[in-house]
Amino acid sequence: MKLTNHISKYVIVFIMALLSIIPFYVLLYLALNPPSRTMFDGFNLLPDFHFQNFSSAWKSSKLGNAIINSLIITVGAVLTIVLVSSTAGYSIARFKNKWNSAIYSTLLLCMMIPAIIITVPLYTLMKNIHGINSHWAMILLLATNSLPLAIFLYTSFIKALPREIEESAIMDGCTYFSAFWRITFHFLKPVTASVVIISGLSIWNNYGQAVFFLQSQSMRTVPLAINMFFQSYGAQWNLMAAAAVIGVSPAVITFLVFQKYFIKGITAGAVKG
């Protein structure tokens, strides 16, 4: 009885993992086949390992440039988010007053507003500040989009931290401001890892805003480049798949590096909130 229980548990877990991984397999399969072989054939589930696809896809989709743009925007925005939302979270969690709680509830309300609502006025705004086709404006805009969730995570996490960790520093003559940077900030690593993963991925994958505000070819980010590629190359599945593999791998690798902190951060950030 116990053994069958055990086996069925593994079977279920295996099916779960399989379901999640099949599309990745299909993507890799396509990316590694020559153009003549995009169909699946028999039970032969191994591709031809036709690595040339990657270099031709790289050249024709100008992915290198797109990856650089995506990196600049993602790193810039994530740094902004961590700095701005950890400080805001600290002040909301530690100094209870009407002002701070008003900010907090406004942010939570705004989490429910789909970004598409402000597209039109935002376009005028971006034009007026000369932010169309520029890295800095995209960084600030995408950082703002992720602020509510990041501040929410930081606030909940800091609320759960004991005040004593700062208090001794403040007794020694530290200001609250420097106590935050010197002491509290170091305790925020798990939630910072979650914020980096969650906001970093949504910024790396951002399509909705990029398509409006990064129109020049030289400013294209990865999702834009891949989408252009899909639209202009018709049925060349193997090249498109190779481009997609290249485009998603930085995100996947970063996630795999940070993922061990991830659940920890969510636990402390979201659940204690």
Add this chain to the structure above:
Amino acid sequence: MIQIGENTLMLLRRISTHLHKFMSLPAILLFAFFFIYPLTQGIGISLTDSNGIKAASFIGLDNFVTFFHDDRAMNDVKNTVLFALGSAPLLNLFGFLYALLLDRQFKGKSIVRTIVYLPAVISPLIMGYIWYFILQPERGFLYHMLNQLHLVFLSGDWLGDSSSALKVLVLVNVWQYVGITMVVYLAGLQSIPKEIYEQGKIDGASYFASLRYITIPMLYPSIKINIVTNIIGSLSVFDVILALTDGGPGYSTESLSIYILRMLYGSFTGYSTAVALILFAIIIIPVYVFLRVTKSKEYEM
């Protein structure tokens, strides 16, 4: 060397002791500039016949009236609500079951967790293209597998058929985001002290009894976060549909956010902004009702 006078030093010290009061200022400034300000502008635009180019004139609530008389818009409201009614409960159910299973001790647990989360890492646009290839009739991976297993009669043009396309989109969406829901439930499960379960066991509680009386009530914060984010996410669904069906066949999978985008491209700027505000209302009402209903529950526990 710059000589700093006693007074300047005093002033600097005073500023630095009060610095913490301004720590949320950068966040507020960013948010006000890139969100609140455009939002208020948007409310203004929604009351005009703006097409983005010529000077717009004020037309009051006409855009909102037009919306409720537009058959396509009403069809899209229906699609959006149906999508959410499918997606949000399924995501929560599977996210919860996945978390229960992967909370147990077994070999390879963390690998499976990572794999289940992985789809959420990929841009929904690319994911959409992959699924498009999997689901293609007579060529796709699924058709091929069914063919090999002599189950080809089960296959069909799921995305091309207006009766099944929306259901397929719901399933793809659930597949992609079940990992996120699962992680939040896992986090909740891990914060439940094990002693409570031991006490329950001593009192003779079965697995299902402890699930009903310990796990679910203790998971309340996770349930709340997941349901709220799933309602918001599925009512504003956008890129999964864009990549897989582009709203088709016909308008059978067009969601409100896709409709807003189409109107925007069609230069109905004022109208599309008005529809966007209606979408916000459609999102906030169920969220508000849910939070209200569960608030009274919170006191009971």
